[in-house]
Amino acid sequence: MKNGKPDNVVFSIENGYNANILPYATNVGAPVIKTDDVVSWKNRGISNVNKEFANKFNELKMQYQKLMEEYEWNELVYNAKFSFEPVVGEIYHLYIAEDSTYFLSLISPQEWNKEHIGTFQLNSDKKWVLIN
Template identity: 80%
Template sequence: MKSKIPDNVVYSAEEGFNANILPYATNVGAPVIRVDDVVSWKSRGIDNVNKELGNKFNELRIQYQKLMEEYEWNELVYSAKFSFEPVIGEIYHLYRDANGVNFLSLIGPQEWNREHIGTFKLNSDKKWILLKAQNSAIY
């Protein structure tokens, strides 16, 4: 007959007495094992990361919109008609003539009765910086 081992003794045929290597308590006097609530920790972490990534995405979206607007204004000025070489740092005004053709001029809108589109300054990178637009929409 097989010898009976009491229930409160941890014994296995393969490992022998192995209570000291088990990842859980094996007797009544052992400390209580509590499972951490990692689900709420994960959900808080996911919420925080999603907020941070959402904020970064919105910042990038705003930067992209500004970049595209800057590109469109530069495209508009460079496609305009002018017969002089613009000087870096000088202020120029973009107008539309009666035929709908855009042209660049040094004459300000208060000195001339033409349809004024915007006021620009040429920077050292040959990029047109919008100083004042007649309307918020790009023509």
């Protein structure tokens, strides 16, 4: 008990008796202050966010693969030989000729004996859509 004050009394010369405004316990009868376990909270948060990022990445990866597949089919059809102007909404068939060139035809695979690559339909965006 220095200076005539008990040890468990909070007193400072600048602030006086300020125990009621301090963010921590100042006497023996005060409740115990426990620090929260933020490490486990952070780990759960990191795990959840990483799963969400992985799911979004996989979704974008699938969309990219689908887009690239559509691009490759469109490039193949547009580079094929055909001597007519395709009509939007009509169905066309892509074949490979004996000289290994591709050609587009209105004739279905059941009507003749050529190597059939795929059946396509031209949509309004001038994009060839693979039907089968």
